[in-house]
Amino acid sequence: MSTKDNFLKGFVKENPIFVFLLGMCPALAVTATVETALGMGILVVFVLTSSNIVVSLVRKFIPNDVRTPSYIVIIATFVTIVRMMTERYAPDLYIALGVFIPLIVVNCLILGRAEAFASKNTVFDSMIDGLGMSLGFTMALVIIGVFRELLATGEILYGVYLPFFVESEIAIFDLDWLIPLSGASVNDYMLPMFSLAPGAFIALGIILAVIQRRKVVGDEKKEAARQAMIEEKKRLALERKKAAAKKKAGEAA
């Protein structure tokens, strides 16, 4: 597998959330706003990339029997580091994510990559794999976050939890331009349920159904093409038979 494929596979083909359903707890819990989703994604990028590098470095020294506990300790160490960094540099994000920062330790995605990839591959490949997978994870989180925040509030804010690049909170996208057109407040049409717990389940359900729909349509097309090919073959066989029969009849005459 080339380095490029190794990096890109986490985005679509092997997306951790949308395809493998790994790390569902953060996917539901921290996606009420785009910013918390992005914050969680950044933490996972750091933890997964570093833990993949370290696991790959020590893969030849760790006895097979104590493999999993050793990986868990490595991951927990990096989680503790990001926990302290977040508390220091983004205290609002630290409060918003709460118990889900220490819970990165038991995120199946990270232990899964350590077991399935980093314990068998070179340091560089493991690093690329970790980067790709965690960025794919971040992308999925942000997609769910955009969906939920837009439906719940009609705007996407930046700067509430992540204090980087901006002085105060700004709206990246909003629907205020609709007010003069409709004469009503946008808030009248929003669904605050999507920022609460039920909205998380329903939003993820809808997104997964859309993805599955694409697969179903693709399968149906493939099936239709296969059927058409079978029909075509049958027709050709029949024609050949007819031609043979005609030839025979001609010979007989």
Next chain:
Amino acid sequence: MSFTVFATAIVSAMLINNVILMQFLGVCPFLGVSKRTSSAIGMSAAVLFVMVVASAVTYTIYDLILFPYDIPYISTIAFILVIASLVQLVEMVIKKYSAPLYKALGIYLPLITTNCAILGVSEGNIASIWTETMPYGEGLFLAVSTAIGTGLGFGLVIFAFSSIRERLDAANVPKSWQGVPISLLVAGIMSLAFLGLQGVI
């Protein structure tokens, strides 16, 4: 240590802040082992058992070791190691002393180490119950009550969900919604029902 405190902690953890539907902990087993009612019951019994033991042990470790020796920042590493070894220990003890219980819970126990509900409750206890001035006994009592309530809430929801899923098997679901999407939708509707209990206490 009154009965009122115990009952409040149980109701609050079980119904109002339900572990799966409100806090999103333990969603993986919720979707994974809820295809049959029997496996749902086995899993939730194992979770309840390990959760109570793990809460008591992690609270004790934090209050009597990590905090007095000024190393509370190591709690995540300590807790996950304690939980992992505890699950192994519980498995061995059950295997030795109670064959029927081992038969019922055995296959679910190894899965529990990576169940985020266990670590989540242990960390949550420290965040919400533990304070410097709280006497050890009282805090431990509250932590264990919360763990019992959380485990019962996990069992309640996973049992109800598995019953719904058994009915769903016979239903005519559109192809694109089959499997996980429809399960998540069902969970969302259940979560809406639980949202109605918010503010009872």
